[in-house]
Amino acid sequence: MVRVLVIDDSRAIRAVLRRMLVEMGFEVIEAGNGREALTTLAGERPDLCLVDWNMPEMDGLSFVEAVRADPSYAELPLLMVTTESEMERVIEALTAGANEYLMKPFTKDALEAKLELLGVLGPSLA
Amino acid sequence: MDQEPDVHDLDDSQLLEVTEFVWNSTLGLILEPAPPETGSEEGGRVSAVVAITGAWAGSIHLTTTTKMAGVAAALMFGCGEDEVSEPERLDAVGELANQIGGSVKSLLPGPCSLSLPRVWVGVDDPTGAGRPAGLLAASSDGHPVEVVVVEGDAVPA
Numbered sequence: 001m002v003r004v005l006v007i008d009d010s011r012a013i014r015a016v017l018r019r020m021l022v023e024m025g026f027e028v029i030e031a032g033n034g035r036e037a038l039t040t041l042a043g044e045r046p047d048l049c050l051v052d053w054n055m056p057e058m059d060g061l062s063f064v065e066a067v068r069a070d071p072s073y074a075e076l077p078l079l080m081v082t083t084e085s086e087m088e089r090v091i092e093a094l095t096a097g098a099n100e101y102l103m104k105p106f107t108k109d110a111l112e113a114k115l116e117l118l119g120v121l122g123p124s125l126a
Numbered sequence: 127m128d129q130e131p132d133v134h135d136l137d138d139s140q141l142l143e144v145t146e147f148v149w150n151s152t153l154g155l156i157l158e159p160a161p162p163e164t165g166s167e168e169g170g171r172v173s174a175v176v177a178i179t180g181a182w183a184g185s186i187h188l189t190t191t192t193k194m195a196g197v198a199a200a201l202m203f204g205c206g207e208d209e210v211s212e213p214e215r216l217d218a219v220g221e222l223a224n225q226i227g228g229s230v231k232s233l234l235p236g237p238c239s240l241s242l243p244r245v246w247v248g249v250d251d252p253t254g255a256g257r258p259a260g261l262l263a264a265s266s267d268g269h270p271v272e273v274v275v276v277e278g279d280a281v282p283a
Binding site for chain 2: 009011015016054055056082083085088089104107
């Protein structure tokens with residue numbers, strides 16, 4: 001089963017994402033900010049991360065930069081899920097190493113489409 | 127000749143559109159324009175504010191009832207209204223304010239940054255934060271929902 005690490009400081013939006021992802025057949029683990037996520041990443045070895053941008057302690061962009069600085073995570077898909085919708089921000093995140101970008105608010109269909117683009121959702125995996 | 131101030135107002139339909147989309151996408155609830163609340167509904171209020179800094183400076187204020195906050199939290203956490211805690215109600219309203227703030231920010235001049243939401247039990251009074259630049263009085267599931275956009279450098283109290 002594909003393991004997804006959901007990183008967001010809002011427990012409410014983590015619960016929304018967890019429900020959608022479980023319905024799609026994923027196993028979900030959670031972290032409340034980038035720093036906590038780095039620790040979780042090392043211990044749990046997820047197959048994919050969903051990353052919010054604005055979080056306390058360590059924001060999503062810093063998390064993406066830290067992950068991409070470690071060669072052992074070079075292939076780990078990172079999907080930004082954030083209210084930051086300006087094109088400059090999207091480019092900044094993709095340049096830092098995020099693979100895809102989903103803007104809040106989102107629908108389950110939109111999330112599913114992004115996961116398909118990342119190649120983690122499909123007949124063989126779902 | 128005096129130069130006109132650089133004022134960016136949101137019209138009612140823009141604010142309704144972004145708030146409606148947040149409400150519908152995240153909660154699956156309908157949000158409709160409604161007369162401003164009178165404060166007569168029982169159960170108190172929950173308020174949240176997010177600040178925007180950068181090319182445009184101001185804040186987005188969301189206020190609703192404790193009951194609506196409970197409905198939102200129950201929908202987001204996938205449980206019954208009687209099962210949600212106060213921190214969960216505040217978390218849900220904070221996330222809704224964050225999403226509305228992000229959507230409003232996309233309508234304003236950029237680049238801008240969005241703060242983390244600040245949420246509390248009680249009524250908000252955004253009048254001291256700056257110049258009103260948008261107001262939405264709405265209703266969802268029978269509960270009042272108010273969004274106020276304020277332009278100004280003042281840090282929301």
